[in-house]
Amino acid sequence: MQTADIQRRWLDFFGDRGHTVVPSASLVSDDPSLLFTVAGMVPFVPYLTGVVPAPYPRATSVQKCIRTNDIEEVGKTPRHGTFFQMNGNFSFGDYFKEGAISYAWELLTSSQSDGGLGFAEKDLWVTVYEDDDEAIRLWKSIAGLPDERIQRLGMDTNYWSTGQPGPAGPCSEIFFDRGPAYGIDGGPATDDDRYVEIWNLVFMQYLRGEGTGKNDFEILGELPQQNIDTGMGMERVAFLTQGVENMYEIDQVRPVLDAAAAMSGRRYGADHGDDVRMRVIADHVRSSLMLMTDGVTPGNEGRGYILRRLLRRSIRAMRLLGVDAPSFEVLFAASRDAMSAAYPEITEHYDRVSRLALGEEEAFLRTLTAGTSILDLAVAETQQQGSATLAGDTAFQLHDTFGFPIDLTLEMAEEAGLSVDREAFDRLMAEQRSRAKADAKSKKGQLADLSVYGAFRAAGETRFLGYEQLETESSVLGIIVGGTSVDVAQEGEIAEIILAETTLYAESGGQESDEGSIVGTGFDLEVLDVQRPVAGLFSHTVQVRRGEVRVGALARTQVDPVWRRSAAQAHSATHVIHAALRQTLGDEAHQSGSYNKAGYMRLDFSWNQALSAATRSELEEISNIAVRDNLPVETRVMGLDEAKSLGAMALFGEKYGDRVRVVDIGGPWSRELCAGTHVGSSAEIGMISLVSESSVGSANRRVEALVGLEAFREFAAERALVQQLSANLKTPRDQLVGRIADLGAQLKAAEKRLAQLESSRLSEKVPALVATAAPQGAVTVVAQSLGALGSADDLRQLATSVRERLSAQAAVVVLAAEVAGKAAVIVATTPAAREAGAKAGALARVASGVLGGGGGGKDDLAQGGGTDAAAIPAALEAVLAELRG
Template sequence: MQTAEIRRRWLDFFAERGHTVVPSASLVSDDPTLMFTVAGMVPFVPYLTGLVPSPFPRATSVQKCIRTLDIEEVGKTTRHGTFFQMNGNFSFGDYFKETAIQYAWELLTTPEADGGLGFEKKDLWVTVYENDDEAVTLWKKIADLPDERIQRLGMDSNYWSTGQSGPAGPCSEIFFDRGPAYGKEGGPAADDDRYIEIWNLVFMQYLRGEGSGKDFQILGELPQKNIDTGMGLERVAFIKQGVENLYEIDQVRPVLDKAAELSGRRYGAVHEDDVRMRVVADHVRSALMLMSDGVTPSNEGRGYILRRLLRRTVRAMRLLGVESATFPALFPESRDAMKSAYPEVEADYDRIARLAYAEEETFLRTLASGTNILDVAVTTTKKSGAQQLAGDTAFLLHDTFGFPIDLTLEMAEEAGLSVDRAAFDTLMLEQRTMAKADAKAKKTLLADLSVYSAFRAVGETVFTGYEFLETDSRVLGLIVDGVAVNRAAAGDIAEVILAETSLYPESGGQEADAGSIVGNGFDLEVLDVQRPVKGLVSHKVQVRSGEVGVGDAATSVVDAEWRRGATQAHSATHLIHAALRETLGADAHQAGSYNRAGYMRLDFNWNQALSPATRSEIEEIANAAIRNNLDVETRVMPLDEARALGAMALFGEKYGETVRVVDIGGPWSRELCAGTHVARSSEIGLINLVSETSVGSSNRRIESLVGIDAFRDLATERAIVGQLTSTLKTPREHLPDRIGELIQSLKAAEKKIAQFEAAALSQRVPAIIDASTRVGELTVVNENVGTVATSDDLRSLVQSVRARLGSDAAVVSLAADVGGKPAVIVATNDAARARGAKAGALAKIAAAVLGGGGGGKDDLAQGGGSDVGAIPAALEAISNALPR
């Protein structure tokens, strides 16, 4: 049974039983505590916890998920994959334990010919929470399972909670017995390789108190009991398809086979090769799905995870013996395997391919650079007589250059060296500990979202700002320091929840409105406007005067000038995007934006800098759209209808079933957008494109000033040009040539000055030599020569003095003030070095006195620091360190 067929049967089964079919949410999670959607229930958490009222009593979905915590285990086991799909059915205060068990057993054991999944009852085992007698009774009643096939397990495996105060409850899991060839008898409690978990049913029925681990109290039963169940689609697929693991199912195996073909190695022949092929198959699919949801490779956040997946793929192919680019062969295989379930991967493949192929090319160059660094480290290690490459070197290669540790180990071994893996692992542990601490801190900061639950239960905040800049409403709630309060007084910083608001909450790249909230006896300055939970707007305010209380009448007032500037900037962003696509083609997709009054920036997928001519063309097209006074139309319609009209969606953004479409000039610029916009394009005024820069290997960023800010910037430039024409007595059109001539003249003058300074320094050589002294058998020159222009000048002077001293043993140490910083250069000749005088060691001694660092070769070395006043002491330290 194909994976897509299992998916279809699941959705049909629950749809027929009154469940709303909810499309998969993006892999980019709405939950601010999560980087990705890591479980099928994540999109439903606000409904399950009661934070947001559920729009349906029961639902079902097949949710895309990404988990990378166990990335090192990928390919080694039957059940570790970074991308997976979770089939779920959910009840929000509707049916509970008995019906959930009934549905699960019915779908699993109904014959394939009758629309079920066709599992044999004899192959299924069940686990329940150790104290859940009700579940045991129901399993016996519904499934007629004998006692020995129902195993009671503890809280660690069969109890669910968020880890904080809130909903909790027992779980029941269904396992498939793969047979004696895969392990010992005894059920899931005895062997989790033989018995594969395929379905988990969470019975959310209790309210738990504070505490950690098992140390918490059950405060009572929930007034609304919920069901959250999940069936692993890939696990069921590999069982139904009769293959050994999830890497061999129809949606994954084609990439594995292509990796085998490219490498010339046979899958199933060598375990290490098999693991690498599985890693390739898993990671290519995961990367494909992440990029289809708008994630792009970068050095932080989600982009870093994607980059890591792509680079681990390159690493695995290299270990399979393939050092050339392979993504153009691998990614089309994954696209074709996944497109029946997710058509977007085919529709967006040109963009995905451009990102993936560029990332592979970049990393192949990185590997070449890392190899050079590793080669130097290996040579240095061997020269020192050591047999082990330092752990910090391996960590530097991994952390800074993205050089995989496995590759470092392999190449070091080829050179006859081991790697200090313990030191490397210690550094990695420190890094992970810091990352976990940071993640925990972020989670803690957002752990009190339940404070909004009561306000959200009243209903959604009505946004009136599209039509009105002022709206009368009432205060539904006040929050100070994360706690709901009844009143806030002058000077307090608080969050205000209103029933209606005209103030735009930050979203879609548009900064929140500036403004105020006023009422009888109070005046609140609005500092920020956000949506902490779906459907609820919170205003962060400072009470300027008076006292505000829950229930008070209040009026939200938008700063009209701010809003005007914000609408100009947001509409300008749409024009620039349309101009980009007209100039560069449909592949120039927007990858993020930010706009506020007077300014906009737009990131887009492109892997090379724009020429000055292209930048000018984009700017001209956008400003022509302003001059043409195009109509700006906004419409609200179903998402499918908007897509059918060709409305552009920002990758990574979340859209509901009903969306707002903004047209500027009809289909020329047609985008899904909830932001505020001008009524006609001429109201934007002016767009002044001020920069175009790189923000990654495959992303560029355009920044523009808009409206009056654009005019002021151009006026400033005009004033500067006017001043230059007056000062240089040159017409504006001839300024570039005139300035070029002046630059050439300046360079020629600087060259002559440098020559004069060098000649003046060389004339000091005899006097410096005359000041030499004898230390033991050495002729020593130890002088502060004052101020010199550059360290190169000082080095030339030192070398000239050493040459004039001849072949007698000599040490030359000259110090100077170079640009306000002390520098010392030490030179020795052959005879001096034979007597133990080493320039590098002497320069380090002087640098330590100067408050800096230094070193070099035995014949010539340099040191520096921060304290010019310490030069005499540094020279004395050199003298004291000379061999006698």
């Protein structure tokens, strides 16, 4: 049974039984505490917790998920994957335990010819929470399971909660027994891979209190509404029904594994280590494909970092299989072909995804080349010092700074006959993880408990009237201070205000929230921020400037008209520049992110090379022509499918409902789904000044522009600068470029003459330095302090010139000087001196130790220094003593 068929059977089964079929949400989670959608229930959390009223009594979905907690286990077990699909059915105060158990058993055990999954009843076990006698009774009566295939387990495995005060409840898990060939008898309680968990039924019926861990919290009582949240693992069911050994061999994953095997010339199943690497590649390439299809781009933080890590682990695994050449073109095409039957949007976005993947691969292969050079130097220095162990901090720097995988460091060090101080490396990695966790925890701690908004949201949605007007009368529905609902906020306090209506725009779609105020009898509130903490609810963060505000008070929202006008100009300019980019570069230049506020906008777009000056000029001109032509700006509200049929662009990272707002500028020239505020016609945007274009990733660029009055001010400042230069240089404006170029050429010529004079002056010192040569042990030595010099390069030039004069001898040249207030030392040796045992790098380290710094280099030429210039004579004497020894 193909995986896409399992998906179809699931949705048909529950759809036929009154469940609303909900499409998979994006892998990019709306929950600010999550990087990704990590479980099938995540999009339904507001309904399950009661924060937002559920729009349907029961629902079903096949949700795309990403989890990276167990990334190191990928490929090693039959069931760990970063990307997976969770089939879920949900009840919001509708059916409960009996319905959930009945549906699960029917779908699992019905024959495939009847639309079921065809599992044999004898192979299925269940676990229940140890005190849940009701669930045991239902499993016996509905499924006819005998006592020996129902196991009671504790809270650590069979009790669900979010980890925080809120909804909780027992759960029941369904397992498939793979048979004695896969492990020991004893059922799921043995925690053996023989028993594969395929379905988890959560009975959400209690309210839990404070506590940590999985079983040290108090149950406060029953929830007002009992909910069902279930999840069936698609990949696990697929590998069991397809008769393969693990999730990496199912129809949606195996083609990538086979492609990796073919490219490497190694056979899957012949070597355990190679098998793990092939499974890692298959999993990570599929996960990366799905993430990039949902708009994630490689980067150095957050979601982008996770994606980059998956891509680089894939490249590393291919290298360990013996493939050094680029491989993503083949691997990603194999994954596209395997996944597009279930997710047709993959094909639609594949050109963009492929460019991202190939660009990241090319960049990382260059990184590997650079990292290899750095590692080679570190290996040489380690061997020179007589050590057999590469320092852990070196391995960590390679990993952390250059993205050089530790496995590759271990492999290359072993080839050079060295081990790696893995204990030190692991300690540094642990410290880094601890810092990251502490940072994440501190950020998560700043997020309000969303349950505080539940009662307000239950009263209805906030009506946003700001498209048509800047002021409106409303009433205060709620006040939140410090995450707690209160009745009053007093002068000087910062609070969140919930209103029935508002004209103040909440931050979304890349547009900052409005500036403005909320006023009423006896109070004046300055609006600091406006957000939508839960769907449909506006929260205004305010500072009480005067008086006190109470729940139930009448209030008037007032948007700052200057701010709104400038913000609307900037948002409309974002649409104009996006359309101009696509007109200039083609449809592949697709927006991947944006930010705009009054007078300023930036737009990120998919493109893998810098824009030329001519292209930037063309982009700016097209944008300002659109402003000049006074194109009509029209907004319409329609169904999502109708909007897409008209060609309206949906942007990555945005979540759209069934009804959407379409913004046209010049008709179809710019047609996007957008909830932001906009001008009435393009002429109202005013001037657009493109101020920068830069890279924000291997296949993403960013343009920034000033808009309206801010653009005029930028041009006015540049005009004043040109006028000042023209006056100071006594040159007409139209001749300034030539005049400045002439001055630059004159300056360069003068610098060249000065360098020649300085070189001549230094050359004059060489004979006198050569004359100081004196024997020290087995070599002849020049060891001199030269006072103050302009640069270390001058010191190096002198040392190499003196060494050249003494090249026929076993000579060592040690010159020191004060450069920019610090001590610098250069050591140069002739071939005969090196044969006698004099090594420049070692001698430079001796001198640098006295000077309070560090140094080193090759045997023929090395450099060092320190902060104590007064210690130069002592440093030279230390070198002489070393040579005499």
